[in-house]
Amino acid sequence: MKKETFVTKDQLEEIVKEYPTPFHLYDEKGIRRNIRALKEAFSWNKGYKEYFAVKATPNPFLINILREYGCGCDCSSYTELMLSEAVGALKEDIMFSSNDTPAEEFAYADRLGAIINLDDITHIDFLENVIGHIPETISCRYNPGGLFKISNDIMDNPGDSKYGMTTEQLFDAFKILKEKGAKEFGIHAFLASNTVTNEYYPMLAKVLFEVAVKLKQETGVHIKFINLSGGIGIPYTPDQEPNDIRMIGDGVRRVYEEVLTPEGMDDVAIYTELGRFMMGPYGCLVTKAIHQKHTHKEYIGVDACAVNLMRPAMYGAYHHITVMGKEKKALDHKYDIVGSLCENNDKFAIDRMLPKIDMGDLLVIHDTGAHGFSMGYNYNGKLKSAELLLKEDGGVQLIRRAETPADYFATFDCFEVAKNLMK
Ligand SMILES: *Cc1c(COP(=O)(O)O)cnc(C)c1O
Numbered sequence: 040m041k042k043e044t045f046v047t048k049d050q051l052e053e054i055v056k057e058y059p060t061p062f063h064l065y066d067e068k069g070i071r072r073n074i075r076a077l078k079e080a081f082s083w084n085k086g087y088k089e090y091f092a093v094k095a096t097p098n099p100f101l102i103n104i105l106r107e108y109g110c111g112c113d114c115s116s117y118t119e120l121m122l123s124e125a126v127g128a129l130k131e132d133i134m135f136s137s138n139d140t141p142a143e144e145f146a147y148a149d150r151l152g153a154i155i156n157l158d159d160i161t162h163i164d165f166l167e168n169v170i171g172h173i174p175e176t177i178s179c180r181y182n183p184g185g186l187f188k189i190s191n192d193i194m195d196n197p198g199d200s201k202y203g204m205t206t207e208q209l210f211d212a213f214k215i216l217k218e219k220g221a222k223e224f225g226i227h228a229f230l231a232s233n234t235v236t237n238e239y240y241p242m243l244a245k246v247l248f249e250v251a252v253k254l255k256q257e258t259g260v261h262i263k264f265i266n267l268s269g270g271i272g273i274p275y276t277p278d279q280e281p282n283d284i285r286m287i288g289d290g291v292r293r294v295y296e297e298v299l300t301p302e303g304m305d306d307v308a309i310y311t312e313l314g315r316f317m318m319g320p321y322g323c324l325v326t327k328a329i330h331q332k333h334t335h336k337e338y339i340g341v342d343a344c345a346v347n348l349m350r351p352a353m354y355g356a357y358h359h360i361t362v363m364g365k366e367k368k369a370l371d372h373k374y375d376i377v378g379s380l381c382e383n384n385d386k387f388a389i390d391r392m393l394p395k396i397d398m399g400d401l402l403v404i405h406d407t408g409a410h411g412f413s414m415g416y417n418y419n420g421k422l423k424s425a426e427l428l429l430k431e432d433g434g435v436q437l438i439r440r441a442e443t444p445a446d447y448f449a450t451f452d453c454f455e456v457a458k459n460l461m462k
Contacts, residue, residue: 080288086308322408344378
């Protein structure tokens with residue numbers, strides 16, 4: 040599929056007059072269109088709820104858009120819980136799907152009334168010691184091990200992943216939790232990441248629904264919800280077909296009617312914890328070409344770097360790049376598009392065929408709306424960029440200012456040296 044930008048060159052030229060590059064820009068229209076489609080796709084399930092994976096894009100302005108559609112927050116850290124509380128997402132609106140969880144985070148999640156999703160059987164005692172009781176509603180994360188395969192394709196390797204409980208542990212955990220007074224149960228699993236196939240969710244659902252039936256039969260608990268978690272991917276490359284969320288919703292419904300309904304379990308709510316699917320395509324990183332270098336390769340240096348978008352450096356991930364205003368030009372130049380870090384993996388693209396780039400050209404790096412800004416760090420003392428929202432009416436709103444040196448040095452504020460650093 041041809042990849043297009045959600046912003047025009049004219050719009051960007053206006054925006055950069057006020058907000059210098061680099062910055063992340065989000066598309067309100069796209070975010071709203073997508074959440075409506077998601078809700079529609081699962082409207083057959085009465086209790087359906089999306090808990091947005093806050094780590095993907097921890098910005099209260101964006102989360103508030105999703106909140107308008109009834110989304111909750113999926114959190115796994117102290118500050119993610121704080122964000123959730125700040126936007127008024129409390130109690131059943133928070134899914135606390137953490138792992139290796141510090142005591143104070145369980146305590147905070149419990150104070151907020153969050154639904155706690157236990158990553159391990161040992162966390163039952165740990166949690167009880169911290170908060171003094173077992174919550175009435177509780178969830179367990181499942182990891183069946185082995186390889187997760189669709190047809191002949193290996194999608195991911197749960198057997199190699201640190202998350203979740205084994206089948207045996209899951210059954211034991213439910214029995215123990217029931218004995219300790221839990222009344223409503225949930226099951227959660229995240230078995231493959233960034234899947235670009237309509238088959239993943241239905242297949243995952245089948246695994247979870249079948250285990251839910253057995254859990255109910257063996258332990259007699261009431262299963263309130265099944266949390267399909269994240270993992271629905273987006274087409275980062277032009278040759279990938281986007282997921283069809285309607286087909287995914289229908290696929291889950293078919294399995295639900297096949298496995299749960301005959302067991303009288305048609306009151307089970309479906310939850311999701313999507314991050315990438317909710318925001319990924321509706322954000323981009325806007326940067327400017329500031330240097331060209333002709334050595335053993337052809338380099339274009341831009342004013343963004345891996346601090347603003349780590350996925351290419353971390354995973355070798357592909358992010359499509361559009362040179363604004365040159366969309367129709369021939370892709371007849373081979374470039375490495377690089378940032379300024381003293382790290383040779385600071386490359387947004389390697390050997391990428393693009394139109395000829397001139398200094399000052401604006402480059403749009405696609406699909407940075409999830410796990411983009413949020414994965415950023417401060418290596419080389421580089422500062423994090425602003426985040427802007429392209430509103431439905433075409434206006435632009437600053438939704439996070441850019442970092443300043445004072446932000447970077449803020450953790451020296453208790454020392455004498457701060458006087459010289461934080462001016
Ligand atoms: C990261 C994460 C998600 C979101 O994953 P996406 O691939 O962005 O949809 C959901 N749940 C948990 C527990 C996660 O760690």
